[in-house]
Amino acid sequence: MLAIDVHQLRKEFQVQQSRGGLxxxxxxxxRREYKHVTAVKDISFxxxxxxxxGYIGENGAGKSTTIKMLTGILVPTSGEIKVNGYVPFxxxxxxxxxxxxxxxxxxxxxxxxxxxxxxxxxxKVYRVSEADxxxxxxxxxxxxxxxxxxxxxxxxxxxxxxMRCELAAxxxxxxxxLFLDEPTIGLDIVVKTEIREFLKSLNQxxxxxxxxxxxxxxxxxxxxxxxxxxDDGRIIYDGGLQELKAKWGKGKEVVLQFEYPVTLPKLHExxxxxxxxxxxxxxxxxKVFIPYERANVSEVLSRVVGVxxxxxIKINETNTDDIVREIYKSGSAExxxxxxxxxxxxxxxxx
Amino acid sequence: MLSAYLEIIRMRFLMMLAYRVNxxxxxxxxxxxxxxxxxxYKAIYGDQTVIGGLTLGQMTTYVAISWMGRAFYFNNLxxxxxxxxxxxxxxxxxxxxxxxxxxxxxxxxxxxxxxLVLFTTPGMIFIWLLLPIDLPTDPGLWAVYLxxxxxxxxxxxxxxxxxGLFAFFLENNEGLMRMKRVAVDLxxxxxxxxxxFPGWSKTVMEWLPFQAITYLPSAVFTGKITGAxxxxxxxxxxxxxFILIIPMYVLWSRSRTRLFVQGG
Numbered sequence: 304m305l306a307i308d309v310h311q312l313r314k315e316f317q318v319q320q321s322r323g324g325l326x327x328x329x330x331x332x333x334r335r336e337y338k339h340v341t342a343v344k345d346i347s348f349x350x351x352x353x354x355x356x357g358y359i360g361e362n363g364a365g366k367s368t369t370i371k372m373l374t375g376i377l378v379p380t381s382g383e384i385k386v387n388g389y390v391p392f393x394x395x396x397x398x399x400x401x402x403x404x405x406x407x408x409x410x411x412x413x414x415x416x417x418x419x420x421x422x423x424x425x426x427k428v429y430r431v432s433e434a435d436x437x438x439x440x441x442x443x444x445x446x447x448x449x450x451x452x453x454x455x456x457x458x459x460x461x462x463x464x465x466m467r468c469e470l471a472a473x474x475x476x477x478x479x480x481l482f483l484d485e486p487t488i489g490l491d492i493v494v495k496t497e498i499r500e501f502l503k504s505l506n507q508x509x510x511x512x513x514x515x516x517x518x519x520x521x522x523x524x525x526x527x528x529x530x531x532x533x534d535d536g537r538i539i540y541d542g543g544l545q546e547l548k549a550k551w552g553k554g555k556e557v558v559l560q561f562e563y564p565v566t567l568p569k570l571h572e573x574x575x576x577x578x579x580x581x582x583x584x585x586x587x588x589x590k591v592f593i594p595y596e597r598a599n600v601s602e603v604l605s606r607v608v609g610v611x612x613x614x615x616i617k618i619n620e621t622n623t624d625d626i627v628r629e630i631y632k633s634g635s636a637e638x639x640x641x642x643x644x645x646x647x648x649x650x651x652x653x654x
Numbered sequence: 655m656l657s658a659y660l661e662i663i664r665m666r667f668l669m670m671l672a673y674r675v676n677x678x679x680x681x682x683x684x685x686x687x688x689x690x691x692x693x694x695y696k697a698i699y700g701d702q703t704v705i706g707g708l709t710l711g712q713m714t715t716y717v718a719i720s721w722m723g724r725a726f727y728f729n730n731l732x733x734x735x736x737x738x739x740x741x742x743x744x745x746x747x748x749x750x751x752x753x754x755x756x757x758x759x760x761x762x763x764x765x766x767x768x769x770l771v772l773f774t775t776p777g778m779i780f781i782w783l784l785l786p787i788d789l790p791t792d793p794g795l796w797a798v799y800l801x802x803x804x805x806x807x808x809x810x811x812x813x814x815x816x817x818g819l820f821a822f823f824l825e826n827n828e829g830l831m832r833m834k835r836v837a838v839d840l841x842x843x844x845x846x847x848x849x850x851f852p853g854w855s856k857t858v859m860e861w862l863p864f865q866a867i868t869y870l871p872s873a874v875f876t877g878k879i880t881g882a883x884x885x886x887x888x889x890x891x892x893x894x895x896f897i898l899i900i901p902m903y904v905l906w907s908r909s910r911t912r913l914f915v916q917g918g
Binding site: 319371374375376378392395396397399400402404406409410411413415416420423424427428429430456 | 673748749751
């Protein structure tokens with residue numbers, strides 16, 4: 304069963320343009336000029352029930368706009384959306400009782416009153432029975448360690464504490480789908496890890512479908528089996544994280560510490576015939592870059608280790624941040640094809 | 655669903671309690687307003703016994719009851735809605751299974767009840783001890799007044815919501831909100847009773863919704879309007895309530911397609 308089904312979704316905005324100067328200001332007074340901006344350009348994707356899917360892209364790529372259409376906040380310009388069996392913007396009130404949403408940058412708790420008061424209100428708003436509420440709250444309090452926070456006013460919570468409460472607030476009614484818009488923004492590593500762990504166990508226990516946008520790729524690595532990457536309103540990648548790494552990661556870097564001083568020509572000689580690049584850091588340490596498919600790590604190492612005394616070896620995988628930065632910089636897959644110079648960065652979209 | 659809306663009223667009540675200083679300063683401001691209007695009118699009346707159909711005693715009562723009524727019906731929903739729309743937090747309201755407009759109305763009611771209980775009632779007793787005010791003795795009149803005061807709340811809140819929702823269509827509706835505020839204070843008869851206005855402007859004002867907010871209930875309460883006419887005026891309030899539902903509904907449903915959430 305599909306939790307989210309999107310076809311040719313499009314969203315256009317009209318943005319007011321201000322003309323410059325005094326004359327422009329007067330003109331604006333009588334006739335405004337508008338500019339059309341297309342934030343989301345005919346995207347399609349399907350997410351099955353129980354999947355955790357990451358939705359990434361640069362600032363302004365259209366992630367938040369998509370989330371807002373999927374949650375029924377915005378009405379799309381064209382295209383079809385079906386989430387949890389509903390068309391979000393049509394049966395909004397019925398639809399939203401089945402979803403949970405967390406906006407990392409906005410609080411959905413009431414600022415001036417105790418956290419538990421907010422929960423009480425949400426319980427009534429979502430018409431959760433007393434028994435369910437109790438059980439649910441106990442579980443959330445336990446898993447997110449909220450017991451000390453419940454009676455405090457929201458404005459007195461730290462960001463990490465608040466975010467844990469926000470998560471709990473979005474889950475009081477046990478939604479089938481959870482939308483997270485940058486849930487870990489501004490959090491320290493401990494809270495981030497806690498939240499990731501929590502989301503993972505939530506997904507396993509209740510089969511909650513989770514769609515999250517983030518700029519922190521470690522969120523994606525920890526949680527998502529699938530990523531959708533957006534650039535300028537279009538999907539440029541949709542698939543597994545491993546494949547993304549395999550396709551875009553260019554190779555591995557190995558750092559070697561030697562027992563005795565070595566020279567660059569010596570190293571080149573050892574790996575003759577292999578397409579690798581050496582770099583000497585100092586006389587006792589060197590880096591070698593091993594591109595995928597043109598050479599493999601064990602081959603290189605066996606040649607070196609057999610001859611030279613090695614103290615330490617470190618293998619650096621190209622990390623996802625680098626890969627994604629590379630993709631953002633190069634833009635869409637089509638541009639890549641015309642360039643054609645770097646063959647190892649081929650077509651990506653296989654949606 | 656009703657229990658959710660009741661909970662919203664309760665929450666607003668709690669939130670008002672959380673900021674008690676606002677509440678104390680509010681009492682002071684209202685007392686000053688009533689006091690200064692009392693002395694102004696005393697000077698205006700001088701030797702005259704009746705102006706615009708009101709005696710000085712009635713006028714004093716009118717001023718006191720109008721301001722105290724205002725404490726109940728007044729709210730800042732227009733500003734709250736406009737702020738929520740402008741900073742994008744309206745998005746959070748839209749992910750909840752309730753109607754945004756009803757919720758706002760209930761929040762206003764929570765605020766109104768808070769002030770009625772903790773502000774208007776003690777304030778009225780205070781003023782009654784200080785100034786020569788004749789409160790009616792007929793419990794029926796009190797009942798009618800409370801119903802009319804509730805309609806004042808509804809109409810004023812509807813106007814506030816309509817003004818606030820304009821933030822969807824105007825980049826900045828600050829001017830509109832100020833205009834509405836002045837219009838409500840002036841044309842509702844809070845500052846000057848409608849019967850004081852010259853002939854033509856009185857006719858204009860009788861065709862506007864504002865008089866239903868302050869003038870009609872206060873005039874009934876002070877005994878300026880009596881008998882069967884009272885129910886006619888109540889009818890006018892009810893009529894305005896129903897008429898104002900239309901623009902409110904149209905604005906809200908059109909704003910759904912207009913909305914774009916600012917600031918990500």
